[in-house]
Amino acid sequence: MSDETTPQPSRSAESVPGTGPGPGPDSATPRADPGLRGAAPSLARMAAEAWWNTAAWAIGEAARASDRALRAARALADAAPVERPSPRNSRGESGGPTAGGRHESLRERGAELLRKSADVHFDQDSHPAYEHILEDLAPDEARIIRLLATKGPQAAVDVRAGMPLASQLVALGLTMIGAEAGCRYPDRIQRYLNNLNRLGLVWFSREKIEDPMPYQVLEAQPEVKEAMSQAGRLGRTVRRSIHLTPFGEDFCSAALPADTMEFEAVVDVRQEVDRD
Numbered sequence: 190m191s192d193e194t195t196p197q198p199s200r201s202a203e204s205v206p207g208t209g210p211g212p213g214p215d216s217a218t219p220r221a222d223p224g225l226r227g228a229a230p231s232l233a234r235m236a237a238e239a240w241w242n243t244a245a246w247a248i249g250e251a252a253r254a255s256d257r258a259l260r261a262a263r264a265l266a267d268a269a270p271v272e273r274p275s276p277r278n279s280r281g282e283s284g285g286p287t288a289g290g291r292h293e294s295l296r297e298r299g300a301e302l303l304r305k306s307a308d309v310h311f312d313q314d315s316h317p318a319y320e321h322i323l324e325d326l327a328p329d330e331a332r333i334i335r336l337l338a339t340k341g342p343q344a345a346v347d348v349r350a351g352m353p354l355a356s357q358l359v360a361l362g363l364t365m366i367g368a369e370a371g372c373r374y375p376d377r378i379q380r381y382l383n384n385l386n387r388l389g390l391v392w393f394s395r396e397k398i399e400d401p402m403p404y405q406v407l408e409a410q411p412e413v414k415e416a417m418s419q420a421g422r423l424g425r426t427v428r429r430s431i432h433l434t435p436f437g438e439d440f441c442s443a444a445l446p447a448d449t450m451e452f453e454a455v456v457d458v459r460q461e462v463d464r465d
Contacts, residue, residue, distance in 0.1 A: 316436075319444050322388055329372040330381045331445055334390060336370040337433040338441040342394070343369070344403035346413060347427040350420035359424065360416035362393070364431065365407055382431065390437035397428035404428050 326334075337343065348360040362382070367375030385391040397404070407413060408426055417424045433441070 316439070316443075319440055322390070322440060323444055325384070325388060327381065327384075329367075329370070329374055329377070330385055332370040332372055333366055333378075333381055333385065334433065334437060334441050335445055335447065336366065337391065337431070338438060338445075339447065340369075342398050342430045342432045344398055344407050345393070345429040345431050346404065346407055347429060348413065348416035348420055348424060349427060350424050352423065356423075356425075359420045360412070362429070362431075363407065363410070363413050363416065365403075365410065366431065385437070390434060390440060392432055392434050394430045394432055396430055398430045 343364060343366050345362050345364040345366075347358060347362065349356040350359050351357050362379065364378065364382075366372075366382070367378035372378065372381070382391060382393075386393065404426075413426070417426070
């Protein structure tokens with residue numbers, strides 16, 4: 190055997206803790222605790238559940254508050270009286286029954302009319318619409334009706350341009366009724382006649398009156414000549430007439446008597462026009 194022994198590796202200073210230039214235990218990087226790493230998912234889940242519960246509570250409280258507000262509004266609406274627009278009568282005055290009451294009122298009035306129609310002793314002097322018609326008439330319109338009632342149908346002409354089968358209307362319903370009736374506003378004669386036609390008092394006929402003289406006088410008026418000038422070389426007049434309806438005649442005799450000073454003044458003006 191040899192006295193030599195196997196050399197043992199020497200431990201350097203770097204391998205001995207706390208010696209040499211290597212890092213010591215105080216400067217070593219700390220390591221995470223395995224217990225904390227295992228608890229992290231549980232903590233995150235608890236935080237998420239707490240946030241969700243808080244948000245759900247806030248949403249529920251908002252919904253319950255909104256529901257309470259809606260119930261309170263409905264209660265106030267049910268308690269407050271509902272104001273409905275009052276119906277207006279033909280004169281524009283408010284008042285009258287509700288919708289159900291109106292139906293009942295109409296039925297009652299209809300039954301009363303039928304009862305009166307079967308009553309042989311019931312006598313009605315004039316049509317019940319005459320009172321309302323008077324409210325819808327202008328003073329000049331009353332003069333027009335009296336003129337038609339006393340002098341008969343009045344002449345009117347249309348002015349057209351072009352050939353008979355392909356003509357164009359230039360002027361419609363030109364007439365001297367405004368001047369002959371002594372209207373205060375003769376420029377409104379077309380509106381007056383339209384309203385009288387709406388009320389069923391006058392009607393416009395395509396037929397001409399038998400006497401040609403009124404047409405000759407009418408066609409010599411400035412407005413007819415101006416319309417003929419606009420119509421050009423192929424311009425022509427189409428003769429019409431304006432009549433009082435039977436309803437208008439009865440209305441005139443019932444509501445617009447001829448023996449008044451105002452109407453006598455209209456008649457005097459018309460006679461002066463005829464003499465001229």
